[in-house]
Amino acid sequence: xxxxxxxxxxxxxxxxxxxxxxxxxxxxxxxxxxxxxxxxxxxxxxxxxxxxxxxxxxxxxxxxxxxxxxxxxxxxxxxxxxxxxxxxxxxxxxxxxxxxxxxxxxxxxxxxxxxxxxxxxxxxxxxxxxxxxxxxxxxxxxxxxxxxxxxxxxxxxxxxxxxxxxxxxxxxxxxxxxxxxxxxxxxxxxxxxxxxxxxxxxxxxxxxxxxxxxxxxxxxxxxxxxxxxxxxxxxxxxxxxxxxxxxxxxxxxxxxxxxxxxxxxxxxxxxxxxxxxxxxxxxxxxxxxxxxxxxxxxxxxxxxxxxxxxxxxxxxxxxxxxxxxxxxxxxxxxxxxxxxxxxxxxxxxxxxxxxxxxxxxxxxxxxxxxxxxxxxxxxxxxxxxxxxxxxxxxxxxxxxxxxxxxxxxxxxxxxxxxxxxxxxxxxxxxxxxxxxxxxxxxxxxxxxxxxxxxxxxxxxxxxxxxxxxxxxxxxxxxxxxxxxxxxxxxxxxxxxxxxxxxxxxxxxxxxxxxxxxxxxxxxxxxxx
Numbered sequence: 001x002x003x004x005x006x007x008x009x010x011x012x013x014x015x016x017x018x019x020x021x022x023x024x025x026x027x028x029x030x031x032x033x034x035x036x037x038x039x040x041x042x043x044x045x046x047x048x049x050x051x052x053x054x055x056x057x058x059x060x061x062x063x064x065x066x067x068x069x070x071x072x073x074x075x076x077x078x079x080x081x082x083x084x085x086x087x088x089x090x091x092x093x094x095x096x097x098x099x100x101x102x103x104x105x106x107x108x109x110x111x112x113x114x115x116x117x118x119x120x121x122x123x124x125x126x127x128x129x130x131x132x133x134x135x136x137x138x139x140x141x142x143x144x145x146x147x148x149x150x151x152x153x154x155x156x157x158x159x160x161x162x163x164x165x166x167x168x169x170x171x172x173x174x175x176x177x178x179x180x181x182x183x184x185x186x187x188x189x190x191x192x193x194x195x196x197x198x199x200x201x202x203x204x205x206x207x208x209x210x211x212x213x214x215x216x217x218x219x220x221x222x223x224x225x226x227x228x229x230x231x232x233x234x235x236x237x238x239x240x241x242x243x244x245x246x247x248x249x250x251x252x253x254x255x256x257x258x259x260x261x262x263x264x265x266x267x268x269x270x271x272x273x274x275x276x277x278x279x280x281x282x283x284x285x286x287x288x289x290x291x292x293x294x295x296x297x298x299x300x301x302x303x304x305x306x307x308x309x310x311x312x313x314x315x316x317x318x319x320x321x322x323x324x325x326x327x328x329x330x331x332x333x334x335x336x337x338x339x340x341x342x343x344x345x346x347x348x349x350x351x352x353x354x355x356x357x358x359x360x361x362x363x364x365x366x367x368x369x370x371x372x373x374x375x376x377x378x379x380x381x382x383x384x385x386x387x388x389x390x391x392x393x394x395x396x397x398x399x400x401x402x403x404x405x406x407x408x409x410x411x412x413x414x415x416x417x418x419x420x421x422x423x424x425x426x427x428x429x430x431x432x433x434x435x436x437x438x439x440x441x442x443x444x445x446x447x448x449x450x451x452x453x454x455x456x457x458x459x460x461x462x463x464x465x466x467x468x469x470x471x472x473x474x475x476x477x478x479x480x481x482x483x484x485x486x487x488x489x490x491x492x493x494x495x496x497x498x499x500x501x502x503x504x505x506x507x508x509x510x511x512x513x514x515x516x517x518x519x520x521x522x523x524x525x526x527x528x
Contacts, residue, residue: 121134121136121138121139122134123136124136127139176205176206179198179201180199180202180213180217180220183195183196183199183202184220187220190366190367190368190369190370191369191370192224192227192228192368192369192370193368193370193402194370195224196221196224196225196228199217199221199224202217203221203243206218215253218244219256221239222236222239222255222256223255225239225259228368229337229338229339230338230339231338233263233266236259236263237263240256240259240260240263244260248260265300265303266300266303268297268299268300269294269299269300269303269304270303270307272290272293272294272297272299272304273293273307273310273311276289276290276292276293277289277290277314282315283311283312283315283317286311286314286315287308287311290304290307290308290311301328301332302329302332302339305325305329305332306325306339306343308325308328309322309325309326309329312325319347319350319351322343322347326340326343329343337363337367338367341360341363341364342364342373342377344360345357345360345361345373345377346377348360349377349380349381349384349522349527350527354381354382354384354385357377357381358378358381358382360377361375361377361378362374364377370401370402372401372402372405372408374398375394375397375398375401376398376405376407376408377528378391378394379391379394379395379408379411379415380527380528383411383414383415383519384520384521384527386520388415388419391415392412395408395411395415396412399412403431404431404435405435406431406435406437406441406445407432407444409429409431409435409445410428410441410444410445410448410449412428413426413427413429413432413448413449414448414519414526417448417451417452417455418519418520422452422455422459425452426449426452426453426456429445429452430449432444432449433445433446433449442497443499443501444502444525446490446493446499446501447501447505448505449490450487450491450505450509451501451505451509451515453483453486453487454487454509456483457480457484457487460476460477460479460480460483463476464480502525502526504518504525504526
């Protein structure tokens, strides 16, 4: 007999032995079951009497003895072992975990037929697969909600293709979108002037019409110009005339239309003020004439009070009168911050409250990080406090934003003059003169430039006197001649326009005051 046959015979013998043991246990179990039934029915004692005398049959109400409990426990173990042997017999190669899972499954589902090995879901691997399926009920339900077919995976690829194709067709639009995004990023950082400059580069490429984003890009710029405030009303007016010539009445241009109305209100207030000024001789008569001109008219109160404040500057009225009109503007609402905040800073400088002026400058900068007026007022405040280094830093910061700003340039010229650097002082004064945009700026810039030119001429004259060599004297005389020609040209220009140098600069030129007295004491023409 071969080894394989021997193993097979042993296996069969063991199997037969197990069957015999099982049969014996089954017979014993049936016998015990019959005994229990008889005990329950009350026939156990009678049967015992008929067959053989039994003195003490078990009473179901009597507590079990330890021996009886041990016997019942042994019977229970035999029953369980019999169930296990039966399952092992049906699946001799099954793992113990599978047998336990089978027993649980049969307990839950009432299946007592042949051995059932649960099949786990092919997707999640955690739940049992449903009948006639590789997947559990949960995964089948998910697939019903997302019934993808093979062809549906093409859709994302097609979307990417058309996106790339669209980008290639609209390359210029992508560049425009990026430019607008850059401009809006600057605006969010408070860099309003830089944002406007960036939009200025894009304006020629922004399409018109309500079916594009063009109207929104235009609106963004109008908002920025309004936020900068009254200083940009001229630019805003030009922008509206250029890009909203005929369509301010359209619904999507309501904001631009409102801005145009605001500019018209400002111009109307100026018109009434100009008419009143022509027939007035002093502050009281001017205010009276202006009040009469606007009476019964639909004039914006904030702008009307702005021109009343302007009248206080013309006639040199005190701080209390100025404050009254500034407070009246402020009462009209936060939307007029760009109008009243600079006035509060100027009033603080006039009152020599330099810390208050610096605080207002911080508020101005919070609204617009590139507000050059904040840098101008800060420069003056530090200069009057005697901190020339901080004043120079503030002025340089403003010049980085707008290098052509006349006020900043002549403020820097003053600082170089005080530092004794006439060459740089002259360069900044010349720049201030060339870029003066208002009468006040023009007079101030020309006064500073005139003073510096005269100082340079004096220095050249002193150098000529002390020079020993003829060629050095000749060179100095030539330089002095150029300076005199520039000064004469400046004086002629001012005379033609009907202006003179400021009274305080005239006192420096005549020797009645020093530059330090005029520019560091907080009094006179350059107090702010």
